[in-house]
Amino acid sequence: MIRMFARAALAATLLAIPAAPVFAHVTLEAPEAVIGAGYKAVLRVPHGCGTQATNLVRVQIPEGFFAVKPMPKPGWDLEIVTGPYENAYDNHGTTLTEGVREIVWSGGNLLNEHYDEFVFRGTFAAALEPGKFFFPAIQECAGGEEAWIDTSGAAEADMPAPSVTLVPASGGRGH
Amino acid sequence: MLHRLARQCALLLAFMALAAGQPAFAHAQLLSTQPAANAVLAQAPDELALLFNEPVSPLSLALVAPDGTTTDLIAAAIGGESLRVSLPPDLGQGTHVLSWRVVSVDAHPVAGALVFSIGAATGALPEIAIASPATTLLLWAAKAVLFAGLFFGLGGAIFALVAPLPARGRGVIAGLAGLGLLAAPLSLGLHGADALGRDPGNLFAASSWSAGYSTSYGLTTLLLAAALALGLISLVRFRLLALLAWPLAALALAISGHAGAAEPQWLTRSAVILHIGGILFWAGALLPLLFWMKSRSGDADRALAQFSRLVPLAIAPILVSGLVLGVVQLGPPGPAWLTPYGYILAAKLALLVLLFGLALWNRFRLTRPALGGEAKARLLLRRSILAEIGLVLVIFGLAAGWRFTPPPRAIALAQAAEAALAVPAYAHAMDDRVMADIVVTPGRAGPVAIDIAVVDLAGAPLVPLSVDLTLAAPARNIEPFKVPAIPAGGVWRVEGQSIPLPGLWELVLDIRLDRFTLARIGAEIQIP
Numbered sequence: 202m203i204r205m206f207a208r209a210a211l212a213a214t215l216l217a218i219p220a221a222p223v224f225a226h227v228t229l230e231a232p233e234a235v236i237g238a239g240y241k242a243v244l245r246v247p248h249g250c251g252t253q254a255t256n257l258v259r260v261q262i263p264e265g266f267f268a269v270k271p272m273p274k275p276g277w278d279l280e281i282v283t284g285p286y287e288n289a290y291d292n293h294g295t296t297l298t299e300g301v302r303e304i305v306w307s308g309g310n311l312l313n314e315h316y317d318e319f320v321f322r323g324t325f326a327a328a329l330e331p332g333k334f335f336f337p338a339i340q341e342c343a344g345g346e347e348a349w350i351d352t353s354g355a356a357e358a359d360m361p362a363p364s365v366t367l368v369p370a371s372g373g374r375g376h
Numbered sequence: 377m378l379h380r381l382a383r384q385c386a387l388l389l390a391f392m393a394l395a396a397g398q399p400a401f402a403h404a405q406l407l408s409t410q411p412a413a414n415a416v417l418a419q420a421p422d423e424l425a426l427l428f429n430e431p432v433s434p435l436s437l438a439l440v441a442p443d444g445t446t447t448d449l450i451a452a453a454i455g456g457e458s459l460r461v462s463l464p465p466d467l468g469q470g471t472h473v474l475s476w477r478v479v480s481v482d483a484h485p486v487a488g489a490l491v492f493s494i495g496a497a498t499g500a501l502p503e504i505a506i507a508s509p510a511t512t513l514l515l516w517a518a519k520a521v522l523f524a525g526l527f528f529g530l531g532g533a534i535f536a537l538v539a540p541l542p543a544r545g546r547g548v549i550a551g552l553a554g555l556g557l558l559a560a561p562l563s564l565g566l567h568g569a570d571a572l573g574r575d576p577g578n579l580f581a582a583s584s585w586s587a588g589y590s591t592s593y594g595l596t597t598l599l600l601a602a603a604l605a606l607g608l609i610s611l612v613r614f615r616l617l618a619l620l621a622w623p624l625a626a627l628a629l630a631i632s633g634h635a636g637a638a639e640p641q642w643l644t645r646s647a648v649i650l651h652i653g654g655i656l657f658w659a660g661a662l663l664p665l666l667f668w669m670k671s672r673s674g675d676a677d678r679a680l681a682q683f684s685r686l687v688p689l690a691i692a693p694i695l696v697s698g699l700v701l702g703v704v705q706l707g708p709p710g711p712a713w714l715t716p717y718g719y720i721l722a723a724k725l726a727l728l729v730l731l732f733g734l735a736l737w738n739r740f741r742l743t744r745p746a747l748g749g750e751a752k753a754r755l756l757l758r759r760s761i762l763a764e765i766g767l768v769l770v771i772f773g774l775a776a777g778w779r780f781t782p783p784p785r786a787i788a789l790a791q792a793a794e795a796a797l798a799v800p801a802y803a804h805a806m807d808d809r810v811m812a813d814i815v816v817t818p819g820r821a822g823p824v825a826i827d828i829a830v831v832d833l834a835g836a837p838l839v840p841l842s843v844d845l846t847l848a849a850p851a852r853n854i855e856p857f858k859v860p861a862i863p864a865g866g867v868w869r870v871e872g873q874s875i876p877l878p879g880l881w882e883l884v885l886d887i888r889l890d891r892f893t894l895a896r897i898g899a900e901i902q903i904p
Contacts, residue, residue, distance in 0.1 A: 350891075
């Protein structure tokens with residue numbers, strides 16, 4: 202009887218999985234973004250490296266996500282690494298050829314038992330294709346790191362890079 | 377049943393946690409194992425332990441034995457932060473793999489495999505059994521007695537085919553054949569004990585005999601015993617039986633030993649048969665002649681005359697076949713000649729020169745006067761025959777010593793076989809950014825070194841931050857296990873890893889090209 206209930210409950214919850222994010226990974230809060238539109242990326246860090254506290258969070262800004270601004274965070278030093286873009290992007294009439302390529306929050310102490318979020322915003326280029334867009338991220342701890350840089354998109358990936366699914370703008374809405 | 381229920385509950389809890397949107401559950405991470413990965417243990421442990429950073433429940437646990445058989449151990453496992461798995465008793469020697477898959481509260485299954493060995497890693501070069509010196513000495517002695525029985529006992533019976541035997545000599549000859557008949561089975565047991573590296577006390581263990589019999593020496597001993605028995609009978613009645621025993625003994629020695637094993641076998645085996653056949657006649661004549669030379673008689677003269685007439689027919693095949701065998705075994709002149717085998721051959725040849733010298737002296741200087749009744753010649757002939765017997769015995773001793781010295785040909789073959797086993801296995805992996813050549817040395821199951829050369833698509837070397845290799849054998853139910861590679865002179869190397877089983881292995885390389893870039897390329901490799 203208990204087993205039957207367990208199985209039924211299992212089946213029911215299994216059905217619910219695809220909608221539920223996997224909280225074990227470093228992920229982005231908003232799972233979808235519109236091509237050619239602004240996006241507020243909330244990077245969720247659910248745990249440390251093994252049992253160690255996280256002292257540094259590093260995010261790569263890949264080509265195609267421009268006009269990036271990170272949100273400062275109390276207790277953390279904020280650093281941005283800028284560099285040239287491969288393509289030029291139009292930001293409200295201004296052409297951008299360089300910008301933020303990497304954001305580093307350092308000097309913090311996020312315990313393994315705690316949870317925190319790291320925020321930055323920017324714009325997805327209109328020329329991007331629909332599909333997954335990865336923001337490789339690295340947690341650094343006192344004795345090592347957790348590198349969330351697997352961009353293969355494989356379901357069984359151990360440490361997938363945080364990603365957002367790009368969808369076409371509906372009705373060609375300009376920004 | 378209970379475990380399954382527990383697992384389902386764990387899954388359920390995990391999914392409920394997800395459904396509730398409660399964050400902050402981490403993947404289970406394997407922190408350490410007991411025994412450590414790739415450990416070589418003297419004895420089978422009672423249990424294995426996998427230590428995780430958080431409690432886990434086992435989903436599947438299988439122990440893959442060195443012969444590839446799989447035992448399901450899910451019922452023998454207790455979950456928790458430390459997953460403990462009781463092992464079945466009587467685990468065999470060799471490399472075992474615990475293939476595991478667990479789930480923690482985040483519901484994310486984590487899998488891996490723990491490779492460990494009992495005694496020694498499978499595929500490791502077996503330690504060569506060191507023969508007990510006492511066994512080796514006894515074996516040598518038994519063979520010397522067997523040879524003496526063969527050549528003087530059976531040989532005497534063969535000589536009796538063409539010449540009369542002296543009355544007293546007949547008893548000695550029959551006695552030697554009888555001793556040889558006893559030594560034959562004894563040498564078989566000692567041969568087995570020697571091959572197994574045991575001391576002589578194990579002579580009476582059945583395994584020594586079966587081990588001895590399972591070698592080519594088994595049939596040789598049977599045939600030799602049959603030949604000796606026929607020879608013994610022929611000395612009493614049915615003289616012609618010696619005619620049957622003669623080729624039988626020659627054949628027996630041709631089918632075992634280094635000489636008959638050399639290629640081309642049709643040549644070497646025929647040579648051995650001629651060699652032994654000739655020696656049987658020549659050496660067999662020495663004892664009867666020794667007895668005949670004591671006093672003069674018509675029979676004695678007849679025997680000496682027959683020997684003198686027929687012995688060239690024996691010497692010629694001995695020389696020709698000996699030359700053929702020496703050439704085949706030693707090969708062209710070179711350092712190969714300077715081996716124990718070569719030294720023994722040289723000593724044997726030196727003694728043979730001496731022996732032939734005596735024989736020629738007998739034949740051309742002593743035989744005629746002896747037949748003419750010259751007392752001094754007969755005395756000299758007698759002494760000369762005695763010396764020949766002594767020389768023949770020493771030569772037998774040397775020939776018996778060959779059992780313990782592989783000829784250069786066999787050494788070269790053994791080295792070639794070892795080299796063939798050490799041939800590496802190769803695999804190539806690539807994607808659109810990076811390629812890797814993977815070399816597993818030696819290319820067989822067991823302890824290996826794995827070299828990984830990482831290059832870009834143009835073939836230029838890359839300098840990645842790290843390289844991890846994941847091995848899995850899905851066909852063998854072995855879950856993937858990851859091992860780090862370390863830089864070693866231009867390549868990335870995995871050392872101290874054992875590939876537990878032959879077969880098709882899946883290799884996946886995680887190559888950290890730079891801080892944010894991970895290349896994952898895979899290949900399959902066939903481990904013979």
